[in-house]
Amino acid sequence: MLVASLMLGGLLPMNARTRDHWGPSGAFRMPVGDPYQVYEDRPRTPGPFFIVRGVAWEGERASHQGADLGSGSAGALVRAAGSGVVVSAQDHGEWGGYGTHVVLAHRLPEGVLAYTVYAHLREYSPRVKAGECVQAGEVLGRVGETGHATGPHLHFEVRVARDPEERWEFARVEDPLAFVDARLPTYRADSTGIEANFEWAEYAGLVAPGARTEDVLTHGAWWRMIAAGVRGPALDPGLAPLELHDSLVAERMLWTGSGHTSGSPGQEIDWSELAHDLGRARALGVRTGPAPLRRARHREACTDVLGTPAPAAHVSALISREGHPTLGEAVMLFADLAGPAPEPAKPAAKKPVAPTPRAIAAAGTKPAPGTKPAPGDSLRRTPTATTAHRDTAGGKARKSQASATARRDTVTGKARSSTSSAKAAVRAPGDSLQRTAAKTAAHRDTLGAKTPKKPAASSVASRPPAPDSLRAHAPRDSTKRVARRDTSAAAPRAVARRDSTRTPPPAASPAATAADTSS
Numbered sequence: 458m459l460v461a462s463l464m465l466g467g468l469l470p471m472n473a474r475t476r477d478h479w480g481p482s483g484a485f486r487m488p489v490g491d492p493y494q495v496y497e498d499r500p501r502t503p504g505p506f507f508i509v510r511g512v513a514w515e516g517e518r519a520s521h522q523g524a525d526l527g528s529g530s531a532g533a534l535v536r537a538a539g540s541g542v543v544v545s546a547q548d549h550g551e552w553g554g555y556g557t558h559v560v561l562a563h564r565l566p567e568g569v570l571a572y573t574v575y576a577h578l579r580e581y582s583p584r585v586k587a588g589e590c591v592q593a594g595e596v597l598g599r600v601g602e603t604g605h606a607t608g609p610h611l612h613f614e615v616r617v618a619r620d621p622e623e624r625w626e627f628a629r630v631e632d633p634l635a636f637v638d639a640r641l642p643t644y645r646a647d648s649t650g651i652e653a654n655f656e657w658a659e660y661a662g663l664v665a666p667g668a669r670t671e672d673v674l675t676h677g678a679w680w681r682m683i684a685a686g687v688r689g690p691a692l693d694p695g696l697a698p699l700e701l702h703d704s705l706v707a708e709r710m711l712w713t714g715s716g717h718t719s720g721s722p723g724q725e726i727d728w729s730e731l732a733h734d735l736g737r738a739r740a741l742g743v744r745t746g747p748a749p750l751r752r753a754r755h756r757e758a759c760t761d762v763l764g765t766p767a768p769a770a771h772v773s774a775l776i777s778r779e780g781h782p783t784l785g786e787a788v789m790l791f792a793d794l795a796g797p798a799p800e801p802a803k804p805a806a807k808k809p810v811a812p813t814p815r816a817i818a819a820a821g822t823k824p825a826p827g828t829k830p831a832p833g834d835s836l837r838r839t840p841t842a843t844t845a846h847r848d849t850a851g852g853k854a855r856k857s858q859a860s861a862t863a864r865r866d867t868v869t870g871k872a873r874s875s876t877s878s879a880k881a882a883v884r885a886p887g888d889s890l891q892r893t894a895a896k897t898a899a900h901r902d903t904l905g906a907k908t909p910k911k912p913a914a915s916s917v918a919s920r921p922p923a924p925d926s927l928r929a930h931a932p933r934d935s936t937k938r939v940a941r942r943d944t945s946a947a948a949p950r951a952v953a954r955r956d957s958t959r960t961p962p963p964a965a966s967p968a969a970t971a972a973d974t975s976s
């Protein structure tokens with residue numbers, strides 16, 4: 458799949474850098490509002506996101522190819538539902554009814570390529586660009602109503618690719634809410650540091666779905682963590698463990714010095730081998746983005762779990778440890794390898810000033826995942842803090858990382874060249890200048906409108922009934938009626954509506970372009 462000449466989703470030329478930084482995705486989250494749930498009906502209190510309209514099928518063809526998620530107003534942050542690479546980020550324009558939109562490609566653990574699509578974004582709000590790798594929860598833009606939209610909402614799609622070079626618009630449509638629902642993380646970031654780090658590991662595909670912190674760390678689980686999180690080729694973490702081991706050894710991603718045993722996949726790994734592999738991972742770099750906790754809490758959590766505030770910096774101290782590490786301890790080590798979340802910017806740094814040419818040139822870049830300032834702790838960050846953070850973090854130059862060359866690609870099994878060209882990933886300088894200026898303008902706009910508008914008689918509530926009258930759920934048609942709804946109707950449901958009675962067809966017709974149906 459990741460050959461140098463590949464055009465991912467029909468749009469993004471793949472290159473060595475993207476290939477090495479693009480980790481698999483594990484868990485997914487909701488792209489707006491509460492990461493773990495959306496309301497099935499419009500809640501009585503404005504704010505939370507609810508399903509305005511779901512995927513609609515006409516036979517095998519999806520006549521509405523995503524879920525429309527609204528909160529009654531525009532401007533809310535739209536975040537990456539999973540870790541992936543930006544295939545396309547359109548700053549503006551009405552293209553195909555999507556308006557301003559972002560498309561991400563995800564390597565699913567089962568070796569499949571999926572796309573998530575975020576449409577009708579506020580004009581100039583996208584903060585990412587094609588070829589960038591993003592982590593689950595990272596801000597992509599803001600809810601708007603560009604394109605064919607009758608009110609502010611996020612049109613969110615999930616598509617599964619049959620062919621990685623096929624245009625994403627032709628990939629098979631899935632119910633995005635059911636897709637996310639089935640992949641929510643087991644752990645939630647709002648508890649202890651251990652759990653926050655574990656949730657992060659789930660998003661990054663470092664651990665298998667359903668894994669627990671107290672699980673023993675088997676060789677198989679550890680190889681998976683290395684394959685997913687260390688920079689290098691796109692090894693499929695779902696490979697048979699021994700095959701994965703051999704690939705990792707061939708790519709020099711595992712330590713193979715004296716004392717190394719290939720072990721059986723189900724056997725516990727010891728601290729010495731773990732520490733040696735960790736040293737190798739440290740040399741290669743990680744592609745997970747920073748860990749979720751900020752520095753002080755991160756150090757505290759490391760101390761709690763491993764007895765030292767910076768365990769990854771002192772791997773030799775781990776070698777002599779007795780016993781066997783747990784999965785939670787390994788995740789903590791990996792989190793320390795990735796580094797703590799960036800600190801929020803100081804309020805003064807938020808003031809938009811006339812950008813200097815140097816600042817403009819630098820603002821278009823984003824630190825490489827795995828380097829300290831890359832934003833990743835997006836779950837708990839406030840919108841303002843995130844904005845400010847991006848401004849400061851964006852100023853750091855990105856450095857291309859040397860990496861192991863890929864010998865094999867398990868997604869397609871094709872051999873690929875190690876001399877991938879990076880030509881097409883380079884943007885024309887004029888382009889980025891223009892884009893940054895526009896970004897700055899949009900940013901200023903955001904700061905000015907700090908107080909969210911009262912979403913009282915919003916356009917979402919008053920929008921006309923959805924055209925797909927075949928759908929069982931009634932469109933929300935009046936604010937008054939919503940206000941009279943009783944509390945039980947407004948209670949948050951367990952995440953996404955599952956249309957269990959309607960199984961999506963195995964393949965939508967390629968003729969079913971989203972162009973006319975993306976509202």
Ligand SMILES: [Zn+2]
Pocket residue numbers: 521523524525611612613974975976
């Ligand atoms: Zn829609």
